[in-house]
Amino acid sequence: MHTSSESELSDEMALNNKSKKPNSPSNLYFFTTLFFIVLFTIPVFFLLHTPTTTSICTTFTSHTSHQSKTWSGDLTSAEFSWNKLQFSQQKKPLSPLKIAVFTRKWPIATTPGGMERHAYTLHTALAQRGHKVHIFTSPQDEKTSETQQGYYPFIHFHQGEFGKWRYNKALEQYEEENKKEPFDVIHSESVALPHYVARNLTNLAVSWHGIALESLQSGIFQDLARRSDEPISPLFNKSLQGVVPKVLNEIRFFRSYAHHVAISDSCGEMLRDFYQIPSKRVHVIVNGVDEDEFREDVELGREFRTKIGIPRNASLVLGVAGRLVKDKGHPLLHEAYSRLITKHPNVYLIVAGSGPWGSRYKDLGNQVLVLGSMSPSMLRAFYNAIDIFVNPTLRPQGLDLTLMEAMMSGKPLLASRFPSIKGTLLVDDEYGFMFSPNVESLLEALEEVVKDGPARLAQRGKACREYAASMFTAKKMALAYERLFLCIKDHTFCIYP
Incomplete structure (x- = not known):
């Protein structure tokens, strides 16, 4: 559900490599690429194949x-x-902040991507706590972009082509607003602000929703998931040749950002260990979701099943x-479920979302219902209608x-x-259940x-629900970010509790 972090990173890399001429393929380049694949992938395979038992998980959780x-x-x-920490939940913050947020998109559409939803949930919650939040983002449409609000978060749509991000235009708006009253902290959603701008901003924190190393690992797992009779995609080799320089460039330019927010524990480790960011500049804050929007509602789930045609049996x-x-x-x-229903014809699959695999799911028969993209309010009914949520991600x-x-x-x-999901x-x-990213392992888990x-x-x-309510609410996320932003403004707020 995330907006494409890969496209953001590719834009950034294009800026870095604009003056460079492409190198012709060579054996040396091939072995260099292979070296980095092995270097970055072995730890992942180790983590994937580490046995997970109830006793180990319980010990980790209690610890x-x-x-x-x-x-x-x-x-x-x-x-x-x-x-995991408890922060002050007083209605008013310890100190009100003026926060500048740079994000490529703001969720005006009914079906926003994951990064847009994160930005909206977080900064709406911070504004509700009394902070002056200013959003600097790309223009949406004429009607929306010309609307001026009298409340926070205040949205600044820069001039230009609708939906196209221009950080320099957003910076002009930021500088104009900063003259009126200086911002206490700046928050960039991934590379909304490029590194050569960010390196001059000591009060900036960047949240990483995707990194090039993930793209490399994902490409490997996608190819491993390829059927034996399916040819290698020509784009696969091309992408491998391009992604290793991107990883190296990221390792070099990530250190330009003063503070890094990782959205999972494993990503925090990756930034500290592989990207060589000093530990004191890496902070793990997991994304949260609106606890009022997403909650248990058995009756809503029953109604949704009836509406979309799930039979009672x-x-x-x-x-x-x-x-x-x-x-x-x-x-x-797709492959694992097609095998599952040959033995269990009354197991149904609801697919919410859009993309090229939608039509392929429809070909599996009446047991699969492809409903297209959904707004957050529709998703609430979707979640309550299912028995278990499946996420077969290769990222x-x-x-x-x-x-x-x-x-x-x-x-x-x-x-x-x-590691991100397991940790x-x-x-x-x-x-729930976990499976290695292959059809056989997924099918075995589905049988369980x-x-x-x-x-x-x-x-x-x-x-x-009990665990999520203690960790992944919008309020929990907002309080953690609030404390980080206060810490950036004044180090006395860095001392906990």
Whole structure:
């Protein structure tokens, strides 16, 4: 559900490499590429194949829970998610802030992407707490762009082509507003502000929703998911040749940003270990979702099932949501589910989202309902209508909002065994199931889900809701970001509790 972080990064790389001439392929280049693939992928495979048992998960959960309850000190030294900590929930903040936010898009549309939804949820919550939040973003349409609000968050649509981001135009608006009253902190959603601008801003924090290393790993897993009779895509080799220089460029320019927010524990480790960002400049704050929007509503789920035509004798209802593209793992789910229903014809699959795999799902028969893109309000009904949420992503560092929305709605997860998901969401076996990113492993996990049945899955869902409510609410996320922004403004706020 994220907006394309890869396109943002490619835009940034284009700026970095504009004057360079492309090199012709060579054996040396091939072996260099192969070296980096091995270097960056071995740790991932190790994590993927690490056995996960209930005792290990329980020990990890109890340890981190105990650690967060007893931890104190400088927040910039904390290498675990700030979501685990308790911050002041007073209606008014400890100190009101003036916050500048640079984001390529703001969710005016009814079906916004994940990054847009994150920006909207976070900064709306901060504005409601009394902070002066100014959003600098691309123009949407004539009617929207010309609208001036008298409340926060205040949206500044820069001039230009609708939907096209121009950071220099946004900077002009920022500088004009900064003259009236200086901003306390600046927040960039990924590379909304390029590094050569960010390096001069000591009060800037950047939230990373995707990195080039993830693209490299994702490409590897996509090719591993390819059927034996399916030829290698010509674009695959081309993409491998291009992504390694992007990773190297990122390692070099990421250090230009004063503060980094990682949206998962594993991404925080990646920034510290591979990207060589000093630990005190990396802060893990997991995304949160609107707790009022996503909640348990059994009756709403029943109504939705009836509305879309799920029969009452359905033995189980699976759900998947997001962009229906290859890197989200839809080739795996399509193949595994097509095999599953030969043995379990009453297991239904609801698909929420749009993309090239939508038509392919429709070809599987009446047990699959492809509903297209949904607004957040429609998604609430979708989550309540399913028994378990499936996320077969092939992006190892990603942490889709849909996973947290499903948990907040009281649904267990069936998700790829990646460090980001295993270390942040599925930290206890009670919360669901994991599988290695291949058809056989997914099919085996689906059989376990069928064996569990709706009643047992509902029990798991209640545990998911309880955990999510303690970690992934919009309020929890907003309070963590608020404390970070206060810490950036004045170091005395960095001391916890």
